[in-house]
Amino acid sequence: MSAISFLEQQREQFPALANKAYFNYGGQGPLPQPTLAAIYNAYEQVQRTGPFSQATNSWVGQQIRKTRDAIARELGANTETIALTEDVTVGCNIALWGLDWRAGDRLLITDCEHPGVIAVIQEIQRRHGIQIDTCPIKETLNEGDAAALIYAHLKPQTRLVVLSHLLWNTGQILPLKEIVRACRENSSDTQVLVDGAQSVGSMPLNLPETGVDFYAFTGHKWWCGPAGVGGLYVSAAALQQLSPTFIGWRGITLDATGQPTGWKSGGQRYEIATSAYPLYAGLQEAIAFHHQWGTPQQRFQRIQQLSSYLWKRLSQLPQVTCLRTSPPEAGLISFQLTNGRSHQECVEYLEKHRIFVRTLRDPDCIRACVHYLTLESECDRLVEAIERF
Incomplete structure (x- = not known):
């Protein structure tokens, strides 16, 4: 089984990841079913x-x-x-x-x-x-x-x-x-x-x-x-x-x-x-x-790869400026809208489309967090939704 196939199986264990693109791991991570079961039991x-x-x-x-x-x-x-x-x-x-x-x-x-x-x-x-x-x-x-x-x-x-x-x-x-x-x-x-x-x-x-x-x-x-x-x-x-x-x-x-x-x-x-x-x-x-998928180093490498991918795609949008001028070091990508639109309004728009990010006050920006659990297709979905907004 490929790493991606196994990852998709792992994602099925997270009720919170169903039918949504979740980028708020830095606020609160979703619970996998085995964790929920362990708590209940x-x-x-x-x-x-x-x-x-x-x-x-x-x-x-x-x-x-x-x-x-x-x-x-x-x-x-x-x-x-x-x-x-x-x-x-x-x-x-x-x-x-x-x-x-x-x-x-x-x-x-x-x-x-x-x-x-x-x-x-x-x-x-x-x-x-x-x-x-x-x-x-x-x-x-x-x-x-x-x-x-x-x-x-x-x-x-x-x-x-x-x-x-x-x-x-x-x-x-x-x-x-x-x-x-x-x-x-x-x-x-x-x-x-x-x-x-x-x-x-x-x-x-x-x-x-x-x-x-x-x-x-x-x-x-x-x-x-x-x-x-x-x-x-x-x-x-x-x-x-x-x-x-x-x-x-x-x-x-x-x-x-x-x-x-x-x-x-x-x-x-x-x-x-x-x-x-x-x-x-x-x-x-x-x-x-998490150890079922890989070591902490392997998981971090995937986080870096995904954050770099999302950063590059966001950087290509003409009305978006990423705070970093080079690929992120970890899983946090912070960016600003340069067309005068409200960051809060953007976050609310995205959530209506089942895409979850957050605003920050200092710097005034939007933050998206990618985990090793994140899919490239979710990053594409976020970028395309921001472009529509």
Whole structure:
């Protein structure tokens, strides 16, 4: 069976991909039937055995371990460095609030970060009196050295650099190794927090090799897992410097009388309490599902091929300008209409024709995301619909 034939069989497992062209993987990925079944079966099993019973508690422990192991393998990381969370924003909150901020400390953020993360940083500034510096990373989309630009914006007091691995608005991949090296040259105290919302599940990763301190991610985008399960990678070196932000029974140790005595080892210390554990079974199944088609590297190569194909076709339209002047590095293609038509109006028009993309505010543009699951014919359908609009 050819890779394309097998891909078509895989697509049949996604109810959300039927009768539509879906380009919103960067917002939320669709769930395959095996994932839906795993979630449903897990909820049913919990009810059969008793929601709070020895059997269910044992099953919960197994699901937590299996999920942590599955995630760690995908990230090339040790399971001890992984904390299970609900989403990227929770992971970023854990890292941002867990540092011992002092008045006069500085934080460097790029001008391409998600507003949810920006809002957290603004509140930390209000409460702790830190200084925020912004690096115009958007300038380096088509030319320039992102690592050098970040280095130029570092100060001796910079405690933390906050950036995305794959920028959610422009689709640029930032060179993490070089950026971390620049931060360490600035100061051994300068740490790096990465928003991995668009990179995890779309790119092959080995986080220890990058040298980053914190890496927040989710399972509901490119992994096509259920909403409500994500994680935070905390490097072994950074673990002792990051205090728990949210505290609950899953992250603490107890004495013989059941009283708290300290934190659990590794990333577990940042976990809180009861979660929707059947979703863990769903994420495990989603991760395994993608491996049926190919390795992370093979899937990423197909994503790059498809994004290049869509970019070339969009670039040929006279009233469309792609933000990138060269083929995209990953699966995000952002473009603008130059005929004065509203981007929102275009998105609404496309959705009426069962083609799903989204608008972004900064830069003001339309974003389409291609997965390895995407077909060339879907890219053609999107381009032809935009041309008609």
